[in-house]
Amino acid sequence: MKPERGPLRVALLGCGVVGSEVVRLLREQADDLAARVGTPLELAGVAVRRPERVRAGVDPALVTTDAQGLVTRDDVDIVVEVIGGIEPARTLMLEAMKTGKSVVTANKALLAEDGATLFAAAREYGADLYYEASVAGAIPLLRPLRESLVGDHVHRVLGIVNGTTNYILDQMDSNGAGFNEALEEAQALGYAEADPTADVEGFDAAAKAAILAQLAFHTPVTAADVHREGITEVSAADVAGAKGMDCVVKLLAICERVPSDGGAQDGRNGRGVSVRVYPAMIPRSHPLASVREAYNAVFVEAESAGSLMFYGAGAGGAPTASAVLGDLVAVARNVVGGTPGPVEVTYAKLPVLPMGETVTRYYIHLDVTDEAGVLAAVAAEFARHEVSIQAVRQVGLGEEAQLVVVTHRAPDAALSAVVEGLRGLDSVREVASVMRVEGEE
Amino acid sequence: MKPERGPLRVALLGCGVVGSEVVRLLREQADDLAARVGTPLELAGVAVRRPERVRAGVDPALVTTDAQGLVTRDDVDIVVEVIGGIEPARTLMLEAMKTGKSVVTANKALLAEDGATLFAAAREYGADLYYEASVAGAIPLLRPLRESLVGDHVHRVLGIVNGTTNYILDQMDSNGAGFNEALEEAQALGYAEADPTADVEGFDAAAKAAILAQLAFHTPVTAADVHREGITEVSAADVAGAKGMDCVVKLLAICERVPSDGGAQDGRNGRGVSVRVYPAMIPRSHPLASVREAYNAVFVEAESAGSLMFYGAGAGGAPTASAVLGDLVAVARNVVGGTPGPVEVTYAKLPVLPMGETVTRYYIHLDVTDEAGVLAAVAAEFARHEVSIQAVRQVGLGEEAQLVVVTHRAPDAALSAVVEGLRGLDSVREVASVMRVEGEE
Structure with missing residues (x-):
């Protein structure tokens, strides 16, 4: 038996929509979390840029503007990063791992741009780096890909991973609206931001595609490797044309192995992988066709498991926080057990083929x-x-x-x-x- | 750094449809598996009752009829049990854990009848007991419930977890067939067994419901606690009536918290849990309504994550073997790391309410x-x-x-x-x- 230990102390970076939900769940689920981890989880500090904006429910004594100081504190065991963006998030996460902390993050942009640096640090310092919340909100997707299907051979991942564009395309399909009209409605309802570029031009989906491809094919893939087309050019005529073919237009993130031309040297891995995001027609009989409104769903085709689909809310504070908490418990258990979880391995190193x-x-x-x-x-x-x-x-x-x-x-x-x-x-x-x-x- | 270690040795109990797929995957995926585990996985022996029936592809030198001897051998690290049924599976798994081995199993009947004995042994001997393959084939479901949603609060699990009955009900819905006609067709196509009792009377689904409820609510639930009704009484008139209500009849496994009557002492856990299996109408707009043929799908409603659905093939040798391999890698990693994974905890001990x-x-x-x-x-x-x-x-x-x-x-x-x-x-x-x-x- 290992000796009893005190509470595990968690530092939170960022306290916006997701962060304040994380704080709430840590408080409300405290008993359940302690039972699962084997010891209580305790909030050690919350780093924010503007303390005056921190919502009710967060102990003001825990709030600091000194994120750098917080992540290097000796009494912090785990760092949860929900700031987003490349910097200062990257520097803070690297500092945390360097000083022996494990990290849970929801940061898709950073993982898709420079995941390699973070994974290398995790390996070097024996830290955990978990990021389920970075793709498809609360839908448990990365862990199944990373762990459940690890003994299988994934052929293809086909997903709707951006809720905003799915909402827009669903409106265009349902009522014949044009792109601009549907976008305005999505903005009015809060499904799209005032500057919708990251969503409608496919940048958000491309980052997620990179993360999924890397996990599915054990191959390094960054956002820059992803062929990306957005939905701004999709017209009412395109959607009507799809209907005529008994199809529906969806913005798809597609990660697939490209089979070899018969050259035996390619083996089962094929010639390489293709990773792309674009609007495409899919048959209405396909399980992804029935994904409505802002929902996300990811379809996985594996050799033994066959076709699997994972469906749920792809964004929002509460779903994202749920995914963060799931990771936090896994990381906390690893800290208690003294053994970090699996670090990403990209041993296959398949080429990413041009479009x-x-x-x-x-x-x-x-x-x-x-x-x-x-x-x-x-x-x-x-x-x-x-x-x-x-x-x-x-x-x-x-x-x-x-x-x-x-x-x-x-x-x-x-x-x-x-x-x-x-x-x-x-x-x-x-x-x-x-x-x-x-x-x- | 831990010292380098040799291959991990795996004993396989049973070599039927699932077992022979496990052998094939261990061979064909050997490089991938070794990369993920950190050391190769090696087959140490295959215990069967009738060696003459073992399929091609299994090294005859590894085959034995002495299962008891195999699970207690010093050179075995992990035992994979795919025999099924209560005995001798239970005795063999207990022996394996007693001699320090971790266990991967697909045995839903045993887990639903006497999971408590197995979990207690796992805890006592510091062994792993993983069983993703016992519910819904290759669909990663137990691990998400056990790990990803661990920081969330699950309200309800609603699932189609038996492919045979879903095939029969889908036929009745699609072409107006009666139960007996649809059953005969399912038998002719190999979706139903000659003696279909376990499926059509709901025993199979009830065992899975018990396993799901236990995981979702951290509460001990056995198959005997599950209210069970099969589909033999479902008539063509019932199915037609459902159509008239824009509903479809499905055999559902339902695990849910029953809210309190307002009594504050019940807290967030409610008065208890209800676990039941019966044919029921669900609206055609519900995501489960579109699950056709022999597919399985499980819908999970959690406080923060919202509605999630997991969909895929629920049975078959290859999908089940895929789930076994996923567990095998997790267990092997724990063996290499020297730390067992989470043992089931049923700390909530909520009452299972009568129907x-x-x-x-x-x-x-x-x-x-x-x-x-x-x-x-x-x-x-x-x-x-x-x-x-x-x-x-x-x-x-x-x-x-x-x-x-x-x-x-x-x-x-x-x-x-x-x-x-x-x-x-x-x-x-x-x-x-x-x-x-x-x-x-």
Whole structure:
């Protein structure tokens, strides 16, 4: 038996929406937490920039503006970082680990930009670094990927990981609204921020995709490696076109192994991984299609486990705090036991392939002249780039003549080249819409 | 730094569908597993009753019929039990822990019947006992409940945890089949066994409900504590009635806290917990309603995390083996680190309430005489037991006159008493269908 020890002391960095929920849960769940950890968890201090803004329920005697002093204090065992952003969060977390503390964080931006530095520090100093709250709020997702599926072989992670854009696209799908109209409504309801760039341009989803890909494929991936397209160009016509195909448009984060071309040297890992974020059509029968409003869901395909889906609220103070507390208990148990948990390992080191080599499918909507030979000219353009057509449909006549083409799977570069070629055809008046199609063919 | 150690040696008990998949994954994923554990995992022996039946891919030199000898061998570090059933599995697992081995098991029946004995042994001998594979196959569910939501307060777990019955009910819903017809089809397709009792009478689901309730509420619950009703009485008329209410019939495992009547002494834990398995109507808009065929899904409602859902294949050799491997890596890491993981704690010790005190809603379908005063007589019966009616609808006339009544929430005992009372009314020719309604009111 190990000797009895006193309470574990927790330093909290940041006390906004998430931080004040963490404080509340530490107080209200104190008995349960102590029973699970084996010793009480005690708040040692709360570092904030503006103490006058700290909400009711936080003991003023614990509040400090000296975050650096707090994380290096001898009487602190664990640091919880919910400030967000790159600095000072990175420096504070590194200081904490250097002085023997373990860290729980919800900081997706930092993990996606410079996770390697943090993981290296965790390894060097024997500290824990847990970050379940950084992706998909309270949905337990990183821990299952990291631990439950560790004996399995993950082929693909396909997820809706940004609630704001899902809310906007869901509105566009439900009532035919355009992007701007749906964005304004999302802002009025508090689902989108005044400056919605991080969400609607896909930066938030790309950071999460990097974190997921790294865990799923044991390979270093940063936000800069992620091919990113936002939803600002998605039109009401695109959404209507998806409906016509019995599909729905979702902003997807996709992490997948790209199978080898048959070269045996690639082995089971394939040629590399593809990590990307873009709006795409998925069939309405796909489990992700029914994810409404601001909910998140992540679909995982693994060799043995088959298809799994994790669904829940992807953001918000209370759900994020729930994930932080789950990590805090795990870290606290490791501190009590004297053994840190698993540090991320990126031993597979697979290459992240450029978007052009990623294999996907296209939906292409063309306004065409209504004359003999149009289809032949269009089909020739596809053939020239060795892209196989799955279905083609002509709609309307005369000035309204349109072609809808759906391809089989092909490298994205070939598909892009086809679209370029179509734009140059005399018989094509306009390429009205181009969208990728995901989910099974 | 701890000293380097040799491979960890794994003894496998049972080599059927799941066991042979475990052997395959141990071989094919060997490099990944070694990287995650920090040292290779090596198969030390495979105990079976009939060696001649062991499938190809298992080294015959490792096969033994002496399970007792295998689990007590000094060169074995971890025991994986996939025999199933109560004995000899229990004795073998206890022997293994007594001689210092940690255990991974998929044995839901044993855990639901006598988990307390196993947990006590794990605690006494400082061994790990992991059992993710016992509920919902490869869906990571126990670990999230046990670890991710540990700082949260779970209100309810509502799940489809038996694939056979979900397949049958889905067929009945999709094509109007009766129970026997759907069961025969499920048997022909291999979704149901020749003797389907464990599935269709709800025994399998009840064992899983006991395991889930214990984890969610930190309270000892055995299969005997679970109120259990199977699906053999579900008729095509019940399913059609559900459709008329925009509902679907599912076999649900429900674990929930029963709120106090306002008595402050009950605190946040409520009066106790209710754990039950029965077919019930849920609205088609509920995420569980869209779980088709033999898939499983579990919906968790927690105070901070909100609503979460976990979805995937709930059975089968490969998914179950994936869950076993996830546990095996966790246990192996604990062995390498010298610290066992969390042992189940049932510190809350909440009472499991009898079904009569469980609060639920009823759907009641009556064949009635078509005369004045029927509705008044029926309504009086509800009023006599203080059950409030949410909606009542009359269908048909004369010989075909029918009443459909849906209640508000009330104690199950009161609802049962209402049904008894209705059976005694002259104006009620038959109580054609009674079914509980779950999901939000």
